Amino acid sequence: MTAVLTNLFDGIAYGMLLFVLACGLAVTLGLMNFVNLAHGAFAMTGGYVCAVLVNQFGWPFFAALPLAFISSAVVGIVLERLLYRHLYTRSHLDQVLFSIGLVFMSVAAVDYITGSQRVFIKLPSMLEGQFDVLGVGVGRYRLLIVVICGLLTATLQLVLARTRFGSRLRAAVDDPRAASGLGINVPQVFAFTFAFGCGLAGLGGALSAEILGLDPYFPLKFMIYFLIVVTVGGSSSITGPFLASLLLGIGDVAGKYYVPKMGPFVIYTLMIVILIWRPNGLFGRTAMR
Amino acid sequence: MTAQADIGFHARRHARWHAGEIAFWLLALACAFAFPSRYLIMTEIVRLGLFALSIDLILGYAGIVSLGHAAFFGIGAYSAGLLALHGIINEPLLALIVAGLGAAVLGFATSFLVIRGVDLTRLMVTLGIALLLEALAERYSDITGGTDGLQGIEMQPILGLFAFDMFGRTGFFYSLAALFLLFLLARRVVHSPFGLSLRAIKNNPLRAAAIGIPVHKRLIAIYTLAAFYAGIAGALFTQTTALASLDVFAFERSADLLLVLIIGGTGYLYGGLIGAVVFRMLQELFSIITPQYWQFWIGLVLVVIVMVGRGRLHRWVLWAPNWLIARLGGRKAAVAVPETEGP
Known part of the structure; x- marks a missing residue:
């Protein structure tokens, strides 16, 4: 019984991590309808920045996390202004080609700079090991992830639902023309959102080095997971992708634990079935344009 | 000419083998021996x-x-x-x-x-x-x-x-x-x-x-x-x-x-x-x-x-052959320009 609960907890931590990694994509892909397969590259950027800062410059882990966020966000906004914004109105095929190109470039570039081996981030000793809560083993690091990601999710939900920026973003997404007619600077809103999503991915990348493993092939390996979160979760709210990532995380951890031989088979089958059953995602509200 | 016959005419004209196509395959075969x-x-x-x-x-x-x-x-x-x-x-x-x-x-x-x-x-x-x-x-x-x-x-x-x-x-x-x-x-x-x-x-x-x-x-x-x-x-x-x-x-x-x-x-x-x-x-x-x-x-x-842009790129690449054809043959370009994708 406790093994089940431990697995459940690990699954939740994994799912929350996936959510932080993918929620930027939920905006670009889900809301702005831009097929960005290169989202994992931003996560990888953050992860590597954090790894270099901690391992080579001896920064404390907690100080490196914000920098992971910032560096990814900066890379994101530069690329958005330079390249991405020209492609918002182009066909999906163009967007796919472009972002695959970016993925290939990032993989080769990181491989060139740091080598192809897996990178580990030195964690502070207070995050290692696990403690028991009512007999259930809870990893300290995973608990940290749950706390950070939970806070982030709550903040995001609040920002989107309650603040002025949130309503601007929702307006810009629902009808960009009407929104710009009302004086909302739509490109600016999109650029900011894009950068913020990239930053979150970078933070996720830094946090995930311990759990998912960080190597130059990260963007390719986890691309499908990010896509699953967004397409299965739907794009109508932030709750959809959140629930989808929790499901995916718990499902994946449980699958690996109980039917290790089936590997990722279960996840892919489930994804295809769900997409056929509900093409707009499990929690989708409107048709994806 | 009615619209239908017109379309049929064009479709048939496109379906005919062009000299360029025959040259392409001959070239491919020539590579084998070259x-x-x-x-x-x-x-x-x-x-x-x-x-x-x-x-x-x-x-x-x-x-x-x-x-x-x-x-x-x-x-x-x-x-x-x-x-x-x-x-x-x-x-x-x-x-x-x-x-x-x-x-x-x-x-x-x-x-x-x-x-x-x-x-x-x-x-x-x-x-x-x-x-x-x-x-x-x-x-x-x-x-x-x-x-x-x-x-x-x-x-x-x-x-x-x-x-x-x-x-x-x-x-x-x-x-x-x-x-x-x-x-x-x-x-x-x-x-x-x-x-x-x-x-x-x-x-x-x-x-x-x-x-x-x-x-x-x-x-x-x-x-x-x-x-x-x-x-x-x-x-x-x-x-x-x-x-x-x-x-x-x-x-x-x-x-x-x-x-x-x-x-x-x-x-x-x-x-x-x-x-x-x-x-x-x-x-x-x-x-x-x-x-x-x-x-x-x-x-x-x-x-x-x-x-x-894919369309533009192909126009650039085809510019030289088209120019040649226009010069030599004195007619409009016959090289097929690939269509660009719709959104």
């Missing part, structure tokens, strides 16, 4: 060309974007490998067709999933199917050989006459013949009323349905046909290299394939073939510059192509 030491790489190009031709059928003519075309390539590759390994069908030609049919069956079965939904769903479903097959191939490693791949495949002579030699001479002519025959078939198909209806569907599915085209049936048919082609390409891969490993299903293969087709241009059949030549040469060039990191440059090419 570079006798390069059979292996030329076989690779022919195989890639066939694979790209297959995705051109669905992307260029029917407008289906697929990220998982390697699924069919892989099925073809493993079918041919298993057929030869266990001596089920020893005749390579027959095994080739059977492998293609195997891929076609999978294509038919999955087409029902693919034709549903919008671009994004299609991307995800095709990608998912390829990943699924890769996971399956890894799982059943007792059949597929897992990460080591199928080993010890020995090919019998084709038709009992032409044995595969170590220089790849037989393999090359075999692949080229297969490509040419399948190209003829594809050419016939896309210039038929069936092919024209596909173009109508690509341009506007709703309107196509309104004028009485059975959209779903047509898409299923072309998807199955494309799967057959990809299966043949995969089987050629196994037969000419005596190898089949997990990477036949890899995502990179599907992604590279899109690049091949985009380099050559979609929707006029030769795009895949020209793209295969250019892609392979680029790959060689990049491996010479930076052996391990050629993928970076491939990625850069993709980004540049998209940023410049």
Whole structure:
């Protein structure tokens, strides 16, 4: 019984991590309808920045996390202004080609700079090991992830639902023309959102080095997971992708634990079935344009 | 001239063989004799060309974007490998067709999933199917050989006459013949009323349905046909290299394939073939510059192509030949300008 609960907890931590990694994509892909397969590259950027800062410059882990966020966000906004914004109105095929190109470039570039081996981030000793809560083993690091990601999710939900920026973003997404007619600077809103999503991915990348493993092939390996979160979760709210990532995380951890031989088979089958059953995602509200 | 007769006239004129096309194939055949030491790489190009031709059928003519075309390539590759390994069908030609049919069956079965939904769903479903097959191939490693791949495949002579030699001479002519025959078939198909209806569907599915085209049936048919082609390409891969490993299903293969087709241009059949030549040469060039990191440059090419715009790029490339034709022939350009994609 406790093994089940431990697995459940690990699954939740994994799912929350996936959510932080993918929620930027939920905006670009889900809301702005831009097929960005290169989202994992931003996560990888953050992860590597954090790894270099901690391992080579001896920064404390907690100080490196914000920098992971910032560096990814900066890379994101530069690329958005330079390249991405020209492609918002182009066909999906163009967007796919472009972002695959970016993925290939990032993989080769990181491989060139740091080598192809897996990178580990030195964690502070207070995050290692696990403690028991009512007999259930809870990893300290995973608990940290749950706390950070939970806070982030709550903040995001609040920002989107309650603040002025949130309503601007929702307006810009629902009808960009009407929104710009009302004086909302739509490109600016999109650029900011894009950068913020990239930053979150970078933070996720830094946090995930311990759990998912960080190597130059990260963007390719986890691309499908990010896509699953967004397409299965739907794009109508932030709750959809959140629930989808929790499901995916718990499902994946449980699958690996109980039917290790089936590997990722279960996840892919489930994804295809769900997409056929509900093409707009499990929690989708409107048709994806 | 009535509108209908007019369209028929144009369709027939497009369907006729042009001098340029005949020259293309003569050139391909000439290469075989001009570079006798390069059979292996030329076989690779022919195989890639066939694979790209297959995705051109669905992307260029029917407008289906697929990220998982390697699924069919892989099925073809493993079918041919298993057929030869266990001596089920020893005749390579027959095994080739059977492998293609195997891929076609999978294509038919999955087409029902693919034709549903919008671009994004299609991307995800095709990608998912390829990943699924890769996971399956890894799982059943007792059949597929897992990460080591199928080993010890020995090919019998084709038709009992032409044995595969170590220089790849037989393999090359075999692949080229297969490509040419399948190209003829594809050419016939896309210039038929069936092919024209596909173009109508690509341009506007709703309107196509309104004028009485059975959209779903047509898409299923072309998807199955494309799967057959990809299966043949995969089987050629196994037969000419005596190898089949997990990477036949890899995502990179599907992604590279899109690049091949985009380099050559979609929707006029030769795009895949020209793209295969250019892609392979680029790959060689990049491996010479930076052996391990050629993928970076491939990625850069993709980004540049998209940023410049595919239509514009093809106009630039075709500018010189068009200018020449206009000068020499004193008539308007006859070189087909590939159509650009709609949004």
